[in-house]
Amino acid sequence: MLTIKDLHVKLEEEDKQILKGVDLTVEAGKVHAIMGPNGSGKSTLSYVLAGRDGYEVTGGTAHLDDVDLLDIEPEERAAAGLFLAFQYPVEIPGVGNMTFLRTAVNAQRKARGEEEMSAAEFLKVVRARARELQIDADMLKRPVNVGFSGGEKKRNEILQMAMLEPRMCILDETDSGLDVDAMKLVATGVNALRDAGRGFLVITHYQRLLDHIKPDVVHIMADGRIVKTGGAELALEVENNGYADILAEVA
């Protein structure tokens, strides 16, 4: 489903290579996790896939099925089925959460040549999904992420994911800033979306989140490359021994 080949990325503004040949394939129905120390390039990978400015791809490819992601605009990537849950969801004063969600859902539908969702239908679906994530009506009415707690922001990300029904979900350190209860709630939301047709790429520092979202494959990223790939047990190894041992082993 998501196929990344030999991806090289540098910062646009300075001569600094961040990704130095990433190879990664996430199959439909699978959950892949990427772990790695700070500065290894995990978040850069997620931003480059989503199409954020400030990066320059100097080599390699990234495809979502047969769509060349690197060749199209961020909104086209979203319409093609890519979703990034942000590590730091952005506050947008003055734009209502519901307005934003409905605009996004219908823009994607329109881009795919599907019929737009009516206001009534949208309201029904969003209320049901919000309830599952314990998001109350007030949060839906407020401006996007404004005044939300860390946990509320992350739940709001998962609500967006649930409404947009992407084929490929990237979660960038969704566990950061969450207490145990909030993490469980977010994990439950993610697990509810696990599906034979949907792939997940879960980026995290810690094994904790992976207790709740069980990965099929775990990758260790260091210095802009995937240096080791294994099963769920690899995450436990990181938890017990830290990254140093693994990095020494592959060096």
Place this chain on the structure above:
Amino acid sequence: MAAPAPQRDPTEDRLAAMVLPQNGWTDAARKAALARLRDMGMPNRRDEYWKFTRPDTLVQPQAPSAGLFVNDEGPLFDDMDRLKIVFVDGVFDPAASDDLTMSGVRIDRLAEQADIHWAADLYGQLEAAGHYVPRPLAALNTAYASDGVLVHVTDKAKKPINLIYLHNDENSDAILHHLIRLDGGAELTLLETGPAAARLNKSMEVDVADGATFHHIRAQGRDHERRAVTHIFARLGAGSVFKSFTLTVNGRLTRNECVIELTGDDAIAHVAGACVGDGDFHHDDTVFVTHDAERCKSRQVYKKVLRNGAVGVFQGKILVKQGAQKTDGYQISQSLLLDDDAQFLAKPELEIYADDVICSHGSTSGAIDDEALFYMRSRGVPAAIATDLLTLAFLAEAVEEIEHENLRDALVERLRGWLMRHRT
């Protein structure tokens, strides 16, 4: 060497092309205004409050012509129950207007020969008192206004009055002067819509007695080439409320001056404006709020969206006189510059002579938030729609000053339409 051309006086040049109207009860006020005008002279770039705006085209004898603008948007507030008073190129159109009668309100026309006592006491008076800084174009207006409405509100008006200004003549040069008087406890909502003329000079003097409420919502017309200078002079009695909102869409040159005197305790004045300009667009809000009583509140909220060489100007002042204790004054002016060619010039001023007051002001210029834009695009919202939403969000603080939800929605629709037509 050629001899230098003789120095011409722009004031006399302009006046030579005009005839002072005579209608009895305003004659003395007009003569006094003419004397004020001659004393001040026409504005020029050396004047403190005309540094950011070129007055030439507002001053010159002939109005620069302005092409008519047609698009498929229907008239504003068309589905609302209101009393319509129509002016075409500054001339009252009785056929297009409603019957000028409504319970709680007496409406007359400036151009009629009636001796209207309350109006005689008001005509030119607030303008004359409002020259903290010279406002010669307002004096010109008082002297030469050809028509306008005299609205005396004695009770709660049953429905809003809508002054509709149509522009059909590419060379029209209109001077309108309205007087509004609200008796104690009276209420009126006044709507003003339309471009009015190729060049418009409009004044409105508003006398709001104790406990009265005046709401004013104005949408300056969408003509791309029109020019306008407008003045609002308002005097607020104790416990009265004055709220004015102006939407400006297009227009080569717009100078809106607003002069408000809070003369009774516990009065409230809100003035707000939202403008959107693309290209050959210059918009100037010059606001002067004077606190001359205790516990009054004033708010100035101005937002401008500018692109492609458009220029926005804000000159706003809060003057708190001695003894105006417990004043609460607030002023914010902000611009959203959609590209590097747009320009915003701001001059906020506070002048305070009382020692127990709260006054705050702020002024900012910024661009669309890239982080927010990317976030929205990453959810599938196309860049153009995301930019529109962020732009409307920027304008929201000003637009939310409009209390009537249906009026607010109508204006937001106008803004949405403009944004859609002006995408990159």
